[in-house]
Amino acid sequence: MQEDFLHYVWQHQYFDKTDLCTTDEQPITVLRPGMRNPDAGPDFLNARLQLGEVEWNGAVEIHLRASDWHRHQHQHDPKYDQVVLHVVYEADQAVQRLDGSEVPALALAPRVASTLLTTYEKLLATAEAPDALPCAPLLSTVPAVTRMSMVERALLERVEQKAQVVEELHQRLGQDWEATAYHTLAAAFGFQKNSEPLARLAKALPLSIVRRHRHDARQLEALLFGQAGFLAETDATRHDAYLAGLRQEFAFLQHKYSLHGTALEAHEWNFLRLRPANFAPVRLAQLAAVLHSRPALFDALLTAADVRTLTQFFQAPTTDYWRQHFRPGVPGKVPALGKSSVQVLITNVVVPLRVAYARHVGQPELVESAVALLSELPAEHNHITDAYATQGFGHRSAADSQGLLALHRGYCTPRCCLHCAIGSRILQRTPAVS
Incomplete structure (x- = not known):
């Protein structure tokens, strides 16, 4: 049994109340069980009870065993001085408040x-x-x-x-909704497997820089792929003219914005057990297409009237190169962003x-x-x-x-x-x- 069960039983008064009394035979009338306390302190506050001839307003504490009161050190905590009834499943021990006065107890074991x-x-x-x-x-x-x-x-x-x-x-982000949309969208384009590195990429490439170059698809791709670590020259990319152009563009922009040392490494991206259509470079190209096509990002996401409009928004066409490459230097026909992916983004x-x-x-x-x-x-x-x-x-x-x-x-x-x-x-x- 968990203590939550006793909370439920007390809150809904779901027990036998015939001849209800404390462990020392004081009659109990529950006038109000109290409200659950979400913070530190007794479990129920503002309870209203009649114990014998006296009406009490205070707190109710609930434990599986009465001895849990001492195990939790409530006898030393002044917050528990307001407890007027200790509701327990088993009354195995009498308990006291900070001043030494005994807390009346109700044992529920024979009543549930x-x-x-x-x-x-x-x-x-x-x-x-x-x-x-x-x-x-x-x-x-x-x-x-x-x-x-x-x-x-x-x-x-x-x-x-x-x-x-x-x-x-x-x-x-300083209550900047456009930046919030940018960071949220970037992380989501990771589609779980690469959400974390894409979130870091958004930090490594601030929106203030993206804004200055989003009108130019090539410059935007150079910034995104360069900061993602995908423009390093390899055997597969050495003779790729498109990537060479991006590499040259990125070198200039990297120096201009002092981006040295902030880029991710290619090995930080996940490719294992992913279909090619979900490879990080593909998603990055699709993100670049959205950023290039939709300059007012937050406004577009906020005001799109329906799913059809949002689908058109997210399915912005990528550049020719990324429609034909799953990875830098690795050719293959790449499908457009699918409906299921659009659904995830919405x-x-x-x-x-x-x-x-x-x-x-x-x-x-x-x-x-x-x-x-x-x-x-x-x-x-x-x-x-x-x-x-x-x-x-x-x-x-x-x-x-x-x-x-x-x-x-x-x-x-x-x-x-x-x-x-x-x-x-x-x-x-x-x-x-x-």
Whole structure:
């Protein structure tokens, strides 16, 4: 059993309250269980209880065993002097406040229904397959509307988390939205495997320099590929006239902007187990095309009316050389940025950027329109989303996919069933009294 279970039981008063009393036989009437405390200190604040003939307003602390009070050193912490009731599963020891006064205790072990505890333990049991839903055997008791609302909640939480990352980046960049868009877009063009080096490349090549040369595709490519470490002469590139021209251009710009010592090395990029279309030079050429074609980057990402417009934005044509080379000096026909890649960029760049901006300027209606973009995108299919679909979860668009992934990673995998509306519904349908 985890302490969270007792928090849930107390918060929802999901136990037998017949002849409720403390361990020293004082009658208890719970007038208000209190509010969960997200910060340091007692677990529930502003509780209202009647103990015997006296009404108390204060805090409630919860432990599996009463002796945990001393193990956590609460007897030396003045924050716990406000505790008026110690709710425990097992009352194995009397505990005291800082002044030595004893804290009344309520033992829940004989009051929690065995069926409730069994259902809870089933939810937390390790599933046979790591991607299995812990509540799968019990899902039939959960209405479809509860499932749908929980997926929507998980989706919004996932979007907010991504937007928070963008907000923090915005702060670090001196609240420059154009620079924020540039850094966010650069990292996203790494498509996981190369996100980290592309994020470092954006730092190594500031937007202030990119702005001065984005009108010239050749100069922009020289800066990006040079700072990425892809212009060093090798056996494969020695006789490549296009790369020689970029190399010469980069040498001039490197000196002009004092970029010596800031470039990445070619070995810092990942190629292992990647399809050629996802090689870093290909993605870098596609990023260069977007930067060259769209001078007002942030405005374009913020105001694009629909997915079709954004698709055109991201599928800016690359130069002839990078349509015919997967790597510097290595020829091959390179396809344009695919629809699935565009979907990833809308999900990981456009939506978080718009939500972060909406929060910054205080326009919540922009959040709804940003999330609505996901509903225009097709559903993503993988072993995780398919597992939920087989259990009857709706899966019609990328909004559903993102919600299911968020539900899986934020609730199902860490077994946070007590904080999930689905898990809570299952427990609430279990009798609280044996």
